[in-house]
Amino acid sequence: MSVKSYRQAFNEAIRQEMERDERVIVMGEDISGGMGAPGEDDAWGGVLGVTKGLMPQFGRERVLDTPISESAFIGCAAGAAATGLRPVAELMFVDFMGVCFDQIFNQAAKFRYMFGGKAVTPLVIRTMYGAGFRAASQHSQCLYPLFTHIPGLKVALPSNAYEAKGLMTQAIRDDDPVVIFEHKAMYDEEMEVPDEAYGIPFGEANVTREGDDVTLVAFGRMVNLANEAADSLSASGITCTVVDPRTTSPLDTETILETVSETGRLVVIDEAHPRCNMATDISALVSQEIFSDLKAPVKMVTSPHCPVPFSPALEDLYIPSTAKIEAAVREVLGKGH
Amino acid sequence: MSGNIEPILMPKWGLAMEEGMLVEWQVEEGDTIEKGQEIADIETTKITNAFESPMSGQLRRFVTMDGETVPVGFLLAVCAEDDVDDAEIDGYVRDFKDNFVLDEAAAGAAEPETVEILPGQSIRYMTMGSGGAEPILFVHGFGGGFDNWMLNQEALSENLQTYAVDLPGHGGSTKQVGDGDLASMTDMLHSFMTVMKIERAHLVGHSMGGGIALDLAYRYPSQVASLSLIAPVGFGSDINMEYIDGFITQTRARKLRAVIELLVDDPTGISPDMIEEIIKYKRLDGVGPALERLRDSIMPNGQQARLLNDRLDDLVVPAQVFWGQNDKIIPASHAEGLPERIRVNLYDNTGHMPHMERANEVNALISAIANG
Numbered sequence: 001m002s003v004k005s006y007r008q009a010f011n012e013a014i015r016q017e018m019e020r021d022e023r024v025i026v027m028g029e030d031i032s033g034g035m036g037a038p039g040e041d042d043a044w045g046g047v048l049g050v051t052k053g054l055m056p057q058f059g060r061e062r063v064l065d066t067p068i069s070e071s072a073f074i075g076c077a078a079g080a081a082a083t084g085l086r087p088v089a090e091l092m093f094v095d096f097m098g099v100c101f102d103q104i105f106n107q108a109a110k111f112r113y114m115f116g117g118k119a120v121t122p123l124v125i126r127t128m129y130g131a132g133f134r135a136a137s138q139h140s141q142c143l144y145p146l147f148t149h150i151p152g153l154k155v156a157l158p159s160n161a162y163e164a165k166g167l168m169t170q171a172i173r174d175d176d177p178v179v180i181f182e183h184k185a186m187y188d189e190e191m192e193v194p195d196e197a198y199g200i201p202f203g204e205a206n207v208t209r210e211g212d213d214v215t216l217v218a219f220g221r222m223v224n225l226a227n228e229a230a231d232s233l234s235a236s237g238i239t240c241t242v243v244d245p246r247t248t249s250p251l252d253t254e255t256i257l258e259t260v261s262e263t264g265r266l267v268v269i270d271e272a273h274p275r276c277n278m279a280t281d282i283s284a285l286v287s288q289e290i291f292s293d294l295k296a297p298v299k300m301v302t303s304p305h306c307p308v309p310f311s312p313a314l315e316d317l318y319i320p321s322t323a324k325i326e327a328a329v330r331e332v333l334g335k336g337h
Numbered sequence: 338m339s340g341n342i343e344p345i346l347m348p349k350w351g352l353a354m355e356e357g358m359l360v361e362w363q364v365e366e367g368d369t370i371e372k373g374q375e376i377a378d379i380e381t382t383k384i385t386n387a388f389e390s391p392m393s394g395q396l397r398r399f400v401t402m403d404g405e406t407v408p409v410g411f412l413l414a415v416c417a418e419d420d421v422d423d424a425e426i427d428g429y430v431r432d433f434k435d436n437f438v439l440d441e442a443a444a445g446a447a448e449p450e451t452v453e454i455l456p457g458q459s460i461r462y463m464t465m466g467s468g469g470a471e472p473i474l475f476v477h478g479f480g481g482g483f484d485n486w487m488l489n490q491e492a493l494s495e496n497l498q499t500y501a502v503d504l505p506g507h508g509g510s511t512k513q514v515g516d517g518d519l520a521s522m523t524d525m526l527h528s529f530m531t532v533m534k535i536e537r538a539h540l541v542g543h544s545m546g547g548g549i550a551l552d553l554a555y556r557y558p559s560q561v562a563s564l565s566l567i568a569p570v571g572f573g574s575d576i577n578m579e580y581i582d583g584f585i586t587q588t589r590a591r592k593l594r595a596v597i598e599l600l601v602d603d604p605t606g607i608s609p610d611m612i613e614e615i616i617k618y619k620r621l622d623g624v625g626p627a628l629e630r631l632r633d634s635i636m637p638n639g640q641q642a643r644l645l646n647d648r649l650d651d652l653v654v655p656a657q658v659f660w661g662q663n664d665k666i667i668p669a670s671h672a673e674g675l676p677e678r679i680r681v682n683l684y685d686n687t688g689h690m691p692h693m694e695r696a697n698e699v700n701a702l703i704s705a706i707a708n709g
Contacts, residue, residue: 001509162617166620194617194621196509196621196622197621197622198617198620198621198622199620199622200620201588204588204589207590207591210609255589
């Protein structure tokens with residue numbers, strides 16, 4: 001056990017799986033850097049350094065810098081997965097999905113189904129998401145709801161370094177295509193992470209706080225904000241249950257329904273745009289299954305329905321905050337709070 | 338005069354403890370307290386437990402009040418004789434607070450270490466204290482780890498060196514458990530003693546670890562100075578498989594909590610962090626198969642495979658047995674009919690964990706046997 005950053009946790013998971021299974025390869029733009037050029041090798045290690053050190057250890061055969069063509073290398077990774085390798089491909093920013101989405105949703109996601117269950121596609125796509133990095137509207141989006149929509153894809157959103165290592169390891173060991181979302185504003189956040197390898201099963205939510213008054217369901221980086229809001233509210237006697245579903249597909253509906261039934265109140269926190277996102281999905285689930293258990297209308301805390309602003313002041317306003325979460329909790333509790 | 342003023346400090350229970358909350362004082366200012374008396378309830382992120390006074394004297398002043406959270410090593414209260422006046426106590430408390438620095442090194446002083454017992458197979462252990470002819474060696478039970486002795490090891494390390502191991506398949510040790518039976522676990526514990534040059538030790542074993550300790554005493558009688566067995570396996574065929582199977586299979590906090598609660602008589606002290614730590618341990622590569630192998634070898638078909646109590650008359654070393662009357666894992670009736678020279682200590686309102694639930698009493702008896 002030692003203190004590791006969110007960045008190191010991903011790196012260690014990939015490295016340990018590459019050591020354990022020689023079929024695991026990694027590929028993407030500048031994931032090492034310097035391939036085929038006379039300059040410094042492994043100068044980049046990925047645009048934010050997550051894959052640094054893998055090429056020197058495993059060589060160019062297993063760590064591939066690719067051309068700037070997402071449709072080519074994501075398609076290549078899907079094919080490699082279908083023919084026996086276990087590729088971990090980096091789609092640098094999820095905002096770039098547009099140029100390679102056919103390879104993901106109409107090819108990789110469909111292979112098992114279209115080939116009558118005879119094909120497996122152990123493909124992992126790592127991708128960065130999220131605002132707060134001053135990277136403007138084309139490099140800051142939270143597009144996981146789009147992937148969650150597609151049957152045949154699994155979608156994971158690690159909310160801290162411990163979760164990052166376990167979910168990354170599980171993604172590599174899974175026989176279906178998995179898209180794992182790394183929040184770019186969290187790479188330097190540190191915590192105790194075991195040195196040994198471990199996987200966290202998909203579809204098992206993590207209940208990070210237990211309370212009586214309101215259930216908060218939050219995704220990815222928003223889990224930390226929900227925890228902070230819950231801790232702050234407990235000082236004024238309001239106790240919250242916080243649920244981190246960990247994966248949006250598969251989704252642990254059982255834990256969500258059970259914890260919302262207990263408190264009778266739900267606030268969903270989702271950094272994605274408010275239409276057709278995880279917050280609307282969870283709200284629909286709860287109102288369809290346990291409407292009679294609700295003591296108050298469901299409240300969603302999301303970003304607004306507009307592109308991520310480049311102005312730092314506006315970007316800060318755009319992202320859900322602990323203050324907005326606390327206000328939503330007080331609102332569902334009604335007057336007097 | 339302040340030489341007559343004695344501080345009572347926030348204890349350190351286990352590796353992860355950095356601070357603790359004084360839930361409630363169980364005594365009043367002005368009371369005369371005895372060493373070992375339960376004087377307060379203290380809550381850590383892992384556990385809530387009774388705090389036993391480290392000294393006898395007159396408790397003159399509470400410094401940490403009910404509900405306050407303070408770092409390990411901070412002043413909880415002050416003891417002093419009648420002839421020390423209040424102003425001196427005020428000065429002592431003020432000096433303590435002025436000079437108190439959060440010593441992270443001291444708060445986390447002891448760190449576990451790792452040693453290789455066979456090529457590629459290592460054992461993690463915690464050692465504390467020094468001195469004494471023979472050290473104490475703590476051996477935990479199924480699914481446990483060295484931190485199970487958080488209320489015992491430090492207390493018993495005052496004048497002896499102590500070791501607490503993670504058994505194979507557990508904690509930070511190798512996840513290879515050989516055949517998974519008691520004999521192979523004994524072999525690996527004996528290898529640990531050999532590598533660590535522990536020629537002879539006072540063995541303290543809990544549950545499965547009690548069976549291992551007893552097996553080691555039979556096979557290497559010259560290397561065991563005394564035996565303290567806490568709710569050990571090997572004294573009868575009963576074992577609660579609901580606990581064993583639940584521990585292996587439950588991956589969710591709530592369902593696992595219901596299983597872990599079987600361990601103790603009063604489950605309110607079990608914190609969410611403790612459950613979370615067990616879940617994290619169970620996720621480590623190799624742990625699932627290791628636990629299943631131990632279960633299948635040591636308790637196949639829902640019963641304990643090996644009885645060890647038929648040879649108790651052969652034992653030459655001092656031995657004592659501890660059992661909670663309300664043990665829901667291995668019944669206290671297994672402590673009946675033992676040879677007279679083995680002291681049996683039974684505790685009311687206590688479950689499978691007397692070393693945690695009755696830490697002071699158990700510590701005193703282990704100290705007595707280990708210090709001759």
